[in-house]
Amino acid sequence: MSGQRNTEVIALDKVSVVRKGHYLLRDVDWVVHDHERWVVLGPNGAGKTTMLQVASTYLGPTRGTVRLLGEIFGKVDVRTLRERVGYAGPAPAELVRSDLPALDVVVTGKHASFVDKRWHEYDEGDIQFAEQQLKRLHAGHLGARLFGTLSTGEKQRVLIARSLMTHPKLLLLDEAMTGLDLGARERLVASLGDLAADPQSPAVVLVTHHVEEIPPGFSHILMMSRGSVLSSGPIETALSAASLSECFGEELRLERAGPRFHAWAPG
Numbered sequence: 001m002s003g004q005r006n007t008e009v010i011a012l013d014k015v016s017v018v019r020k021g022h023y024l025l026r027d028v029d030w031v032v033h034d035h036e037r038w039v040v041l042g043p044n045g046a047g048k049t050t051m052l053q054v055a056s057t058y059l060g061p062t063r064g065t066v067r068l069l070g071e072i073f074g075k076v077d078v079r080t081l082r083e084r085v086g087y088a089g090p091a092p093a094e095l096v097r098s099d100l101p102a103l104d105v106v107v108t109g110k111h112a113s114f115v116d117k118r119w120h121e122y123d124e125g126d127i128q129f130a131e132q133q134l135k136r137l138h139a140g141h142l143g144a145r146l147f148g149t150l151s152t153g154e155k156q157r158v159l160i161a162r163s164l165m166t167h168p169k170l171l172l173l174d175e176a177m178t179g180l181d182l183g184a185r186e187r188l189v190a191s192l193g194d195l196a197a198d199p200q201s202p203a204v205v206l207v208t209h210h211v212e213e214i215p216p217g218f219s220h221i222l223m224m225s226r227g228s229v230l231s232s233g234p235i236e237t238a239l240s241a242a243s244l245s246e247c248f249g250e251e252l253r254l255e256r257a258g259p260r261f262h263a264w265a266p267g
Helices: 048-055 080-081 090-095 102-111 124-136 150-165 182-197 239-250
Strands: 009-021 022-033 038-039 062-066 083-087 172-173 205-207 221-223 226-236 251-258 258-263
Touching: 009 205, 022 048, 022 102, 022 205, 022 226, 048 062, 048 172, 048 205, 083 150, 083 239, 090 205, 102 124, 102 150, 124 150, 124 182, 150 172, 150 221, 182 205, 226 239, 239 251
Parallel strands: 038 205, 038 221, 083 172, 172 205
Antiparallel strands: 009 022, 009 062, 221 226, 251 258
């Protein structure tokens, strides 16, 4: 176990993504190990989602090297890699059928399917594992509910549970808090905090705009602006009022209360 704790799951080396002469990412270096929980923080247009797409092999770099789970992008069948990466974000959410029970939405994640269970074989062990993942996300009571009847926050927890069905080595969460009211956000933050505290959980990367959305137990932060990395490392050293102000382009104050953060502009 101890020998696995320094295993790289993501390694970007001088990665750039250029589209129509515009840099979406510029010379990004980033390494994530299998025991780490990362927050990727920055304003709109910082390149956060682009970097997640690169890290998940859905977008190739213009320059640089991408290693995912020990394999070099471009030299391996990416389909075999994607089976080992859990992903929850706006794109998968739009593909889920609203008339499926939440439990079915989770179970069908085993085969990355967005149709009902009749299209693949699932045994009782699969059903029990799906129920366990819902419980991990404090969503066990939602199993029989139709996905379309769930609130935005409930849908997010179901989709994260779904992303765990393949026993991934890496979990990528793209703006999981978007559109949530305060109560729903805090419930999801608590669920992700529990996930972070579980030593059996995979490495986790959470993209967000707000320090208030950093769950307890997340260990590292990558701060981005205009496609470049401004600060990277353990939260205790990389996140400060100065780095936050640089990231968002205005003077900001930062306060920490226990494991949570709060930021505001002095007025």
